[in-house]
Amino acid sequence: MKIRVVSSRDEILSLNPNEKVIHLAFRPSNKDIFLLVEICPRLEIVQLPKSYQKTISKSMEMFLEMQKIQLIEGDVWGHRKDINEYYTVPPSVMTKIRNMQAEGIPGEKIAEKITKESKLNPKMILYILNRKQLE
Template identity: 70%
Template sequence: MRIRVVSSREEIFTLNPNERLVHLAFRPSNKDIFGLVETCPKIEVIQLPKSYRRTVSKSIEMFLEMQRIQLLEGDVWGHRKDINEYYSIPSSVIEKIKEMKIEGRPAKEIEKKVSRESKLNPEMIAYILTKETPA
């Protein structure tokens, strides 16, 4: 599973229309988010750093909710954009989630444990849980 890292508003319009997970590494305006949704009609998740997430307007939150797009808080730790434009979620993390789900562990426990071990936020773990391991 890969997250497309976008580091500037100019980059939004060069994205592949099939992107599903996008991390915005800049403080987006409402116009930037509308542009992202328009450029990537299949988008499912927009991830923002904690400090930027708090500045998103209620109207954008409602718009994304109506479009069924999740707005998550989180970082892509240790990612270097100059080397690769995608942050790959390690397969070991996905395997750990699958193992715990097979063991019958509750979703909240999986989110908490894997989040602590992988530095991914619990919301992203919850998304992976629903996408990679259908019930």
């Protein structure tokens, strides 16, 4: 699974409209988020670092909720934007998630275990689990 990393508001206009998961590596304004939702109509998740998420207004949280877009806290550890604009969830993590799901382990337990091993946010892991098909 790929997460599109956006490091400045100037990049929003150049995003692919089919993006579903975006990590904002800058502190977005309400205007930035409205533009993001307009440019990417299929958007399902906006991920922000913890310090930035605290600055999002309640009205913006409600707007995203009405659009059925999850706002989650998290980072893309070790990602170098100058090398690739996408952060890819490691195949080994995707394999572990698939195997645990095949064993019938509940989603919450999978999220708990994988979070400790991969630094992915539990909500991101639950999103991966709930996708119709794992990549």
